[in-house]
Amino acid sequence: MKEIIKAEIFRYVRENENNYSNKFQAPYFDEPLVQFASATDELFSQYKEFIAPEHLTPQEVFDIAYEAEAISPKTVISIVLPVSEIIRQSNRIQKEWASDEWTLLRTFGDDFFIDGLNDHLSRFLNNKGYKTVNPINLKVFKKYINEKGPLSNWSQRHVAFAAGLGTFSINDGFITEKGIAVRLTSLVTEVLIEPDKRKTESHTANCLYLSKGTCKACFKRCPVGAITEKGHDKIVCAQRCYGEESQSRAKAIGGNPKAGSGCGLCQTNIPCEFSNPMGMIKSKDGCNEEAN
Numbered sequence: 155m156k157e158i159i160k161a162e163i164f165r166y167v168r169e170n171e172n173n174y175s176n177k178f179q180a181p182y183f184d185e186p187l188v189q190f191a192s193a194t195d196e197l198f199s200q201y202k203e204f205i206a207p208e209h210l211t212p213q214e215v216f217d218i219a220y221e222a223e224a225i226s227p228k229t230v231i232s233i234v235l236p237v238s239e240i241i242r243q244s245n246r247i248q249k250e251w252a253s254d255e256w257t258l259l260r261t262f263g264d265d266f267f268i269d270g271l272n273d274h275l276s277r278f279l280n281n282k283g284y285k286t287v288n289p290i291n292l293k294v295f296k297k298y299i300n301e302k303g304p305l306s307n308w309s310q311r312h313v314a315f316a317a318g319l320g321t322f323s324i325n326d327g328f329i330t331e332k333g334i335a336v337r338l339t340s341l342v343t344e345v346l347i348e349p350d351k352r353k354t355e356s357h358t359a360n361c362l363y364l365s366k367g368t369c370k371a372c373f374k375r376c377p378v379g380a381i382t383e384k385g386h387d388k389i390v391c392a393q394r395c396y397g398e399e400s401q402s403r404a405k406a407i408g409g410n411p412k413a414g415s416g417c418g419l420c421q422t423n424i425p426c427e428f429s430n431p432m433g434m435i436k437s438k439d440g441c442n443e444e445a446n
């Protein structure tokens with residue numbers, strides 16, 4: 155089933171007409187990365203400590219979706235969708251606000267195309283007899299604010315970490331083998347698939363600053379000074395990404411004001427934009443630091 159699921163995701167991303175902007179004649183997303191975590195991986199219960207007690211485990215997702223049926227999920231499918239070259243390029247030259255392309259990606263890529271991909275894959279697996287749930291569609295799914303800033307009760311980046319797809323960075327962004335300029339999604343399913351191995355136990359191994367003390371390129375890219383040695387100020391960042399001005403910018407060019415413009419200046423024109431910079435260092439050295 156592993157290869158069938160991967161092939162279907164690849165096909166959908168390649169062929170679905172909603173993964174294409176006629177306005178800028180380019181796809182929103184390039185070929186994805188797809189990996190799998192065990193639904194019983196202990197990380198999911200640890201996330202209640204690291205993130206918040208409300209953060210859902212895969213079992214809770216199924217308990218909510220299939221009330222009283224006592225079904226156990228087996229696997230969490232995690233998908234990395236790399237932002238396409240043309241969109242990244244347009245944001246690379248920005249200094250203050252997201253480019254129009256990056257802005258429209260929020261409305262038509264994130265909210266429209268990814269929702270369609272999730273629906274398609276859930277239907278595909280349910281039709282094959284495997285119960286599958288998109289946690290974001292549950293009534294209990296929420297985005298909220300606690301003392302540390304905005305968060306959700308199903309964090310795609312933490313799911314992707316569990317599936318071995320990459321690590322976090324000093325700016326909080328998730329760095330995969332296809333870089334940090336990516337979007338993420340995931341589904342919880344009854345299909346039993348051998349989980350992918352995490353390449354590192356450290357949850358920050360792919361960031362040059364957190365691994366080697368170098369780089370800091372994203373610090374300089376942030377137009378509102380939200381990234382420092384201390385980390386990422388989510389409140390300041392949220393205001394820039396989704397505040398009033400961001401909403402009117404999205405509206406002015408035909409995007410959904412509620413989706414805002416985003417920003418992503420810290421995800422473009424930096425060494426980790428479209429590859430894992432620590433992976434490149436390791437292959438240059440001809441050795442794998444994790445193994446030493």
Ligand code: B12
Pocket residue numbers: 204205252260297303304305306307308309310311312315322323325326327328329333334335336337338339357386388389391392395396415416417418420421
């Ligand atoms: C709330 C939210 C925001 C908030 C807060 C972000 C945040 N850091 O949590 C704000 C509004 C600031 C924001 C901004 C942006 N966002 Co946002 N956001 C979300 C959302 C809805 C939830 C995130 C969440 O729940 N976080 C939970 C908290 C706890 O995570 P955290 O603080 O980063 O986690 C830290 C700790 O857990 C810590 N940690 C400590 N000990 C340990 C131990 C272990 C083992 C582990 C694993 C971790 C860990 O490591 C982490 C990093 O420091 C997700 C969608 C989703 N449902 O996941 C998108 C999402 C995270 N956003 C995304 C994007 C693209 C953006 C923007 C670029 C905006 C844009 N579209 O242009 C900016 C980038 C900001 C940045 N530098 O990362 C992408 C992520 C892409 C990526 N490569 O990381 C997501 C996944 C959306 C998507 N579907 O793709 N976002």
Ligand code: SF4
Pocket residue numbers: 323324325360361362363364368369370371372373424425426431
């Ligand atoms: S730009 Fe450099 S410091 Fe910033 S997240 Fe990427 S590797 Fe880390």
Ligand code: SF4
Pocket residue numbers: 325375376377378379380381386390391392394395416417418419420421
């Ligand atoms: S998304 Fe924009 S505002 Fe937020 S940290 Fe990155 S550069 Fe700064």
